[in-house]
Amino acid sequence: MKKIIIINGPNLNLLGKREPEIYGSETFEDFFETLKSQYPQFKIEYFQSNIEGELIDKLHEVGFSYDGIILNAAAYTHTSVGIGDAVKGISSPVIEVHISNTYNREEFRHHSFISPNAKGVILGFGLGSYSLALQSFT
Ligand code: DQA
Secondary structure (H helix, E strand, O other), X not given: OEEEEEEEOOOHHHOOOOOHHHHOOOOHHHHHHHHHHHOOOEEEEEEEOOOHHHHHHHHHHHOXXXXXXXXXXXXXXXXXXXXXXXXXXXXXXEXXXXXXXXXXXXXXXXXOOOHHHOOEEEEOOOOHHHHHHHHOOO
């Protein structure tokens, strides 16, 4: 069974409450339960942190043994050389995802330190971005 982990960055623990007009009204925990039941062929784990170094530590921990990593680094996408380097340094394929289409938002969201090192990028499909990323591992 393929082992996949979803890693969410800062403020994504507030999904459901945070700017629902952009990010929707479903909590990630509820979405995650649905996702697991839709894809019983995968062993899917979930990790969230608001702390840059914890996200880097988790990428190091899983990045040489898991079959896939679905990463929404949230705001750190646009600022973190360290997370970009971590993605480059590990061997598991990383799919970068975003809930919103960052290209139709503020200019500072148009740059990603993750994308050059990701296997692929999926954005703008709401929480469906995670489902599409998961499908890429089938
Ligand atoms: C986000 C987009 C980022 O620009 C933002 O900082 C987030 C969420 C998204 O999933 O749409 O926190 O990664």
